[in-house]
Structures are given as C-alpha cells and as structure tokens.
Amino acid sequence: MTAISSLYPQPLWQWFAQICAIPHPSKHEQALSRHIQAWARDKGLTVLEDKVGNLIIKKPATAGMENRKTVVIQAHLDMVPQKNADKKHDFTKDPIEAYVDGDWVTANGTTLGADNGIGMASALAILGSDEIKHGPLEVLLTVDEEAGMTGAFALEAGMLEAEILINTDSEQEGEIYMGCAGGVDAEFTVPMQWQPLPAGHQAYRLTISGLKGGHSGVNIHLGRGNANKLLARFLVEQASELDFKVSEIAGGSLRNAIPREAEVVITLAADKRALLEEKAAAYQALLQQELSATEPALKLAVTETILPSQVMSTESQQSLLHLINVCPNGVMRMSDDIAGVVETSLNLGVITTQGDSVQVLCLIRSLIDSGREQLESMLASLAALAKVNVKFSGAYPGWKPDPSSPVMAIVKDTYQDIYNKEPVIMVIHAGLECGLFKKPYPEMDMVSIGPTIRYPHGPDEMVNIETVGQYWQLLLAVLERIPEKA
The missing domain is CATH 3.40.630.10 (Zn peptidases)
Structure with missing residues (x-):
C-alpha cells in the first residue's frame, strides 16, 4: 500500500x-x-x-x-x-x-x-x-x-x-x-423431482474454470466464454451416450459478472469412467480451439467425489439442462445509432441448486426499453415451453x-x-x-x-x-x- x-x-x-x-x-x-x-x-x-x-x-x-x-x-x-x-x-x-x-x-x-x-x-x-x-x-x-x-x-x-x-x-x-x-433481472425457478441413486454408479465433479469473466455489460461483446453455458452444452451433448444423473449444479456468483467457473456433480455407471474422461478431454480441446483467442487458460476437470444421496429425475434433469443450453446469452443486438456500442444483451450469470429447485439468474441490459421488453418476452416464452417459472425484478431505466x-x-x-x-x-x-x-x-x-x-x-x-x-x-x-x- x-x-x-x-x-x-x-x-x-x-x-x-x-x-x-x-x-x-x-x-x-x-x-x-x-x-x-x-x-x-x-x-x-x-x-x-x-x-x-x-x-x-x-x-x-x-x-x-x-x-x-x-x-x-x-x-x-x-x-x-x-x-x-x-x-x-x-x-x-x-x-x-x-x-x-x-x-x-x-x-x-x-x-x-x-x-x-x-x-x-x-x-x-x-x-x-x-x-x-x-x-x-x-x-x-x-x-x-x-x-x-x-x-x-x-x-x-x-x-x-x-x-x-x-x-x-x-x-x-x-x-x-x-x-x-437500463436493465432487469430474470430468475428462472426449475422445480426438482428427486430419485434414489442408481445401483453401481460412481460420482464425479466436472468443473469448468480458468475463464476471464468480466463485466456483463462492458465486456459482453468480447466473445468470452460463459462457464454456465459451456457446461450445459457438454451435458446436453453427452447425456445420451454417458447416461449420467445430475445431483447438483452451480455456476457464477453475480448476475452482472460473466461466469468464470461452473461445476456439476454427476453419477454414472462405474464402467463409463474412461468414456467420461475421454469425452471431457475432447470437449476441452474443442473449446480451447474455439476460444483460443479469448480463453487461453480454459480447463475442464473431472474428479471423483463422494456419492450423493439422491439425483434428479430424468424429466427434471432434461428440463433444466435444455433450459440452460437454449437460454439466450451474450450480445443480442448492436446499436444502430451509436457505432460499436451494444444495444441489448443478456448474461446467464448464476446457477444455484437449492433443495427442491434450481435457480437460474440472468441480467438483461438494453439502451432502449423495447429491447429489454423483447428479451423479457423471449424468456417468458422459454419458461412456458420448459414449464418452469420466471420472475422479472429490479428493473431500472x-x-x-x-x-x-x-x-x-x-x-x-x-x-x-x-x-x-x-x-x-x-x-x-x-x-x-x-x-x-x-x-x-x-x-x-x-x-x-x-x-x-x-x-x-x-x-x-x-x-x-x-x-x-x-x-x-x-x-x-x-x-x-x-x-x-x-
């Protein structure tokens, strides 16, 4: 000092x-x-x-x-x-x-x-x-x-x-x-049904880390990875072949910061560990290629962890992962009036597992009220399709x-x-x-x-x-x- x-x-x-x-x-x-x-x-x-x-x-x-x-x-x-x-x-x-x-x-x-x-x-x-x-x-x-x-x-x-x-x-x-x-918070609440842990499963923690993160407005146009979105993409793409079960998921800590880290605890059959590690390594290599300029320190780690007492039901898990995967994120529109300035954006900032539900918190920003309202409408439609609740709060001009x-x-x-x-x-x-x-x-x-x-x-x-x-x-x-x- x-x-x-x-x-x-x-x-x-x-x-x-x-x-x-x-x-x-x-x-x-x-x-x-x-x-x-x-x-x-x-x-x-x-x-x-x-x-x-x-x-x-x-x-x-x-x-x-x-x-x-x-x-x-x-x-x-x-x-x-x-x-x-x-x-x-x-x-x-x-x-x-x-x-x-x-x-x-x-x-x-x-x-x-x-x-x-x-x-x-x-x-x-x-x-x-x-x-x-x-x-x-x-x-x-x-x-x-x-x-x-x-x-x-x-x-x-x-x-x-x-x-x-x-x-x-x-x-x-x-x-x-x-x-x-201006902006507004959007919070999805995804209800969870739980089921007993399948026999013969082992538990693993998948963690995406090493991302730059940053301000969800000032840095949103820089193409940085969103850890929540990157993790959901992997889980959705590998759900069928790995046949895993999710017990908890978390990512980000602030709705106005681009998430740098996200993690999920999954269980799967003991004989699929090698396949999980192979898929994770391949996905990390893919992301390092796609985001080589913006996220050179990106990592996807797989570590064994203690077995959970319960896992999400198939329906709850699919609803949650598809919601996160399809939710808009990043720049939605650039301004016509001010060159180089983002007009409307969305940051999928925080995911938390809390008892009988999972919360997904986003922050919508827009220079114009109609841009913010359009994104609110899109997220409301997404919530209706996924049969979950979405609440908008804290709107500021x-x-x-x-x-x-x-x-x-x-x-x-x-x-x-x-x-x-x-x-x-x-x-x-x-x-x-x-x-x-x-x-x-x-x-x-x-x-x-x-x-x-x-x-x-x-x-x-x-x-x-x-x-x-x-x-x-x-x-x-x-x-x-x-x-x-x-």
Missing part, C-alpha cells in the same frame, strides 16, 4: 489505499461508511445519511466561487466481490491486497474495487483539500450499486441542492459518457442521452484544452445510476467520466495509473469552469 499511496495524484491514491483496507462488498458497506463519516465530521463538513445508507457530504465553495452552480460528485460505496477459486479471501473481513504492476494497479487474486473506488477516492480527496478551487460542492456515495442499485432507487428528492452531477463510474479515459443501458447537455460541453471543451484532442462522446452498455437519479431530479444535468479500468467485476481487474492522473486533472479543471448560477 505504501507504493500505491505515493502515486500521482497522492491525495486520491492515499484515499484509495484506505478504501482497499476496509472491506466493502455490496451490502457490507457499513464499516467504510462509518470511517468516511467520522473523517468528514472531523473536517467540519456536513454529513447526511438517508434511510438506506446513502451518504451526502456537503462542502462550501472556495473563496470567490460562492455564486457558482452547485455540483454533486457521485460514486458508489460498494465493490464487486470476485476471487479466483484457489484464493482464500473473505470480502467481509479481509482487505484488498492491491499492488503496483508496471503501469497498472491490480489486486492479488481478487477484484480490485477500482470500480468505483477510484471515483470515490477522487471525491473524498477533493473534500479534504484546502487548495482545490470549486463552487458549492456535494458528494453522493450510494450503497449496493453492484447488487441492485438499492441506493439509487431510494434516493429522495430534496436531499441534493446541486444542478449538475458528475458521475465517476466510467471506465475509459478519453471518453465522456452521456447515456447508459437507462439514462437517455442529451446531446445538448451544458455540462457535457464543459467537460468536452476542457478535455480538448488540456490534452489538445477531442474526447469521444459515448453511451455505455452498463448500468450507471444516472438514469435512476433522473426520477427525483429530472432537471439535473449529468455527465460521467473516469480513468481506464480493465476487466471490472473479475479478479483480473486493474486500473491504469497514468489515466487516473488524467481523470484527476480533468475533474479539477471542470470544477473550476462550472458557470455561475442563473
């Missing part, structure tokens, strides 16, 4: 080191929130906490800038908790082991939390400075963004005075975001682009003045909270910026050091250029 704390800009990186030291996965942000509140009150700043745990910290303008429009810098308190299978780490207790790796900061076997820890650190560094020039300032830190946007949903009108919001949750330096995708946004123009012109090149104005295929903020604050002018973060929502997450400095310089220059109140 000492090496990280000495990076430029030092106040930002010192705060990021503190953030890494305090566990803050989604739904467990209280310790970090208390630390920030105590610090802010000690600085004499006004601190508000709403009913769900969102923090609003207010700081007066610096001398001579009292008549500028009020700005709120916004970030989220939580981080995505993902780790490699061989990494021992409790996200609710253990600090993030961040370190410098060349031009990047990354973490040892876990997500780093640069998403959105860098943005949070920048806001707190500005609050703590006596030298940075700015008008009346608010900092909004929301809870539970990564697991359902609970904080953004609950934000009430009247708590913020700002006319301008700068969201810090973007992940590419040189791009200014003026819109984002997209952030409709406003090409005439005054703050976007300020950020664009400022960037061009500093770096002598035009930034790219973008819409991101991810769920920024800005769309939800528009409900209690419909007139608020919004923009989103950030440094370059690679592989968010996965253990390979890293943030580029140079771009953190560039993001910082841009943010401070924009605060100086905020116009006076009308």
Whole structure:
C-alpha cells in the first residue's frame, strides 16, 4: 500500500489505499461508511445519511466561487466481490491486497474495487483539500450499486441542492459518457423431482474454470466464454451416450459478472469412467480451439467425489439442462445509432441448486426499453415451453442521452484544452445510476467520466495509473469552469 499511496495524484491514491483496507462488498458497506463519516465530521463538513445508507457530504465553495452552480460528485460505496477459486479471501473481513504492476494497479487474486473506488477516492480527496478551487460542492456515495442499485432507487428528492452531477463510474479515459443501458433481472425457478441413486454408479465433479469473466455489460461483446453455458452444452451433448444423473449444479456468483467457473456433480455407471474422461478431454480441446483467442487458460476437470444421496429425475434433469443450453446469452443486438456500442444483451450469470429447485439468474441490459421488453418476452416464452417459472425484478431505466447537455460541453471543451484532442462522446452498455437519479431530479444535468479500468467485476481487474492522473486533472479543471448560477 505504501507504493500505491505515493502515486500521482497522492491525495486520491492515499484515499484509495484506505478504501482497499476496509472491506466493502455490496451490502457490507457499513464499516467504510462509518470511517468516511467520522473523517468528514472531523473536517467540519456536513454529513447526511438517508434511510438506506446513502451518504451526502456537503462542502462550501472556495473563496470567490460562492455564486457558482452547485455540483454533486457521485460514486458508489460498494465493490464487486470476485476471487479466483484457489484464493482464500473473505470480502467481509479481509482487505484488498492491491499492488503496483508496471503501469497498472491490480489486486492479488481478487477484484480490485477500482470500480468505483477510484471515483470515490477522487471525491473524498477533493473534500479534504484546502487548495482545490470549486463552487458549492456535494458528494453522493450510494450503497449496493453492484447488487441492485438499492441506493439509487431510494434516493429522495430534496436531499441534493446541486444542478449538475458528475458521475465517476466510467471506465475509459478519453471518453465522456452521456447515456447508459437500463436493465432487469430474470430468475428462472426449475422445480426438482428427486430419485434414489442408481445401483453401481460412481460420482464425479466436472468443473469448468480458468475463464476471464468480466463485466456483463462492458465486456459482453468480447466473445468470452460463459462457464454456465459451456457446461450445459457438454451435458446436453453427452447425456445420451454417458447416461449420467445430475445431483447438483452451480455456476457464477453475480448476475452482472460473466461466469468464470461452473461445476456439476454427476453419477454414472462405474464402467463409463474412461468414456467420461475421454469425452471431457475432447470437449476441452474443442473449446480451447474455439476460444483460443479469448480463453487461453480454459480447463475442464473431472474428479471423483463422494456419492450423493439422491439425483434428479430424468424429466427434471432434461428440463433444466435444455433450459440452460437454449437460454439466450451474450450480445443480442448492436446499436444502430451509436457505432460499436451494444444495444441489448443478456448474461446467464448464476446457477444455484437449492433443495427442491434450481435457480437460474440472468441480467438483461438494453439502451432502449423495447429491447429489454423483447428479451423479457423471449424468456417468458422459454419458461412456458420448459414449464418452469420466471420472475422479472429490479428493473431500472437507462439514462437517455442529451446531446445538448451544458455540462457535457464543459467537460468536452476542457478535455480538448488540456490534452489538445477531442474526447469521444459515448453511451455505455452498463448500468450507471444516472438514469435512476433522473426520477427525483429530472432537471439535473449529468455527465460521467473516469480513468481506464480493465476487466471490472473479475479478479483480473486493474486500473491504469497514468489515466487516473488524467481523470484527476480533468475533474479539477471542470470544477473550476462550472458557470455561475442563473
């Protein structure tokens, strides 16, 4: 952490080191929130906490800038908790082991939390400075963004005075975001009928691992393997010849992360072990050929395990495996309006076996409501054909682009003045909270910026050091250029 704390800009990186030291996965942000509140009150700043745990910290303008429009810098308190299978780490207790790796900061076997820890650190560094020039300032830190946007949903009108919001949750330096995708969760519940273990069977655990995973919006177009889908494909293709029985299946851990690992426990006749290993080896070779460019570390392992007490009935097993195999996944449509941007996608994120049912959790994203609704209709039809239940929940709106946004123009012109090149104005295929903020604050002018973060929502997450400095310089220059109140 000492090496990280000495990076430029030092106040930002010192705060990021503190953030890494305090566990803050989604739904467990209280310790970090208390630390920030105590610090802010000690600085004499006004601190508000709403009913769900969102923090609003207010700081007066610096001398001579009292008549500028009020700005709120916004970030989220939580981080995505993902780790490699061989990494021992409790996200609710253990600090993030961040370190410098060349031009990047990354973490040892876990997500780093640069998403959105860098943005949070920048806001707190500005609050703590006596030298940075700015008008009346608010900092909004929301809870539970990564697991359902609970904080953004609950934000009430009247708590913020700002006319301008700068969201810090973007992940590419040189791009200014003026819109984002909306989304909805889709959860299939597949009822299970169980039967006794057939005589003469042995049990095996099949595990797909070594995939890159990543953010289910930002990385969905990269062609990475989805462990849940790859495992289901093998099981469906080999069901007849191997004549196996499934006792449990699991894959992924977050609906907004591309699954890196999935596993299934199956039983089959003892004399078919060699055939199972042969089929698994052939399938691994096939996937390594198909996904050689995107998933070079992919593995399919077969290990013997203890015999289960029961297995799925033939009908339940077929219904489940065919559902997973046929469920849409990945990019559904590219945008006609914005070149190179995904319009609509779906991530089959999590599979869990729970007693008398198996849950399959997906996340639909779309820049347009009709795209999201079309996928909802498709999944409802799939559920009807499979004779299972599907529930849609947690729908959140997209952030409709406003090409005439005054703050976007300020950020664009400022960037061009500093770096002598035009930034790219973008819409991101991810769920920024800005769309939800528009409900209690419909007139608020919004923009989103950030440094370059690679592989968010996965253990390979890293943030580029140079771009953190560039993001910082841009943010401070924009605060100086905020116009006076009308």
